[in-house]
Amino acid sequence: MKELTETFQQETGIKCETIVASSGKLTAQIKAGAPFDVFVSADLKYPNTLFKEGFGEEKPKVYANGTLVLWTTSENIKPSLEILSEENITHIAVANPKTAPYGRATEEFLKKAGKFGDLESKFIFGESISAVNRYIHSGSAEIGFTAKSVVLSPQMKNEGKWIEIDPSQYSSIQQAALLLKSKQTETIKNARKFYEFLFSAKAKKILEKYGYWS
Template identity: 55%
Template sequence: MQFAIKEISKAYTKQTGVDCEIIIGSSGKLTAQIKKGAPFDILVSADMKYPEELFTSGFTTNKPKIYAYGKLVLWTMIDSIKPALHLLKNLDVHHIAIANPKTAPYGIAAVEILKNKGIYSSINHKLVFGESISQTNQFIVSKSAEIGFTSKSVVLSPKMKNKGNWIDLDKNDYSPIAQGIVVLKNRAMQKNDAEKFYNFIQSATAKKILVNFGYSVK
């Protein structure tokens, strides 16, 4: 979400005059910091688990709201490789990067696809797990892994657009990757601006940005 959120924040500032400071990190680590009193106003997460956890624990002013659904792609930076699921069984592919399914929704989705296609058991020894989708991207970009699963928003970002080869994966082969937003209680003075952003991310302007970055919205 780090790429799309920058564009959404710029559009929000342009419309409201309110500047945004973006703190990038894994949802789990940010949630832990919030519980310890970190001065954040909003949590925008690729994993609904953490906004739900903060809401249940009393750290938010509202229930988590789904603002978009992530899409999974198969991506490589090696020019000679044309991404395809059946290619993962190829003997020339030694490392396949995915986000850790224990902590990352994109990792869960990747494992679901592999199991639904009946190839998980034959290639699971090749899997290289990133702590987050960001670390997974590093494995792919550095070519430490010949190929890997990542978010479509990454391959459509200004920094990565037109780099490497990627394919969309059938959304019917994995559970929806719901992404959520909550307003936090930590800084009451910023509540109005935070709620404006919470509403803005569900506006037509923000939805257009999200779609351009490969997300699906309702």
């Protein structure tokens, strides 16, 4: 998102401020009147909910699909599904399935693999994918499930080891955007420009660099 907003600002001169939290938390804030202009979510569920309740200018659209990875920053661990059951793995970071789409994807994948029940006692839940990343990076969890965009980001690109989870083993993580209603004419005009930029060829190229696919 940082590269997307910086590129947009360079092209238009319109300054962007990003507020980062779980999709569920941001939805609650928008309902409570938070002055946001564009809601960029890691799933389609929450933008659809907001649109149905009258918070959006138009129906939300999917701008990219996310990919789930298993990531560790421990030198002694080689990430794999099998290693999760070993005794030296005592904490597995997972995004909360109730509030975060990557958490729902993780739960779906592990249930399909027949591992969820066996591993459940090891889970450390993060409210968002950002919290999960902190657990993994700090070593609070030996390993965890996160977004491919995280391990490909400039800050984390050479940190630890990761494997991609087969996308056919969980439902698509559809990243969606919703243009929110505003009473300010200039605000909605600028917000729409950013919203449309998310679906441009230039934005798509940036997203692909971080592991997203259309």
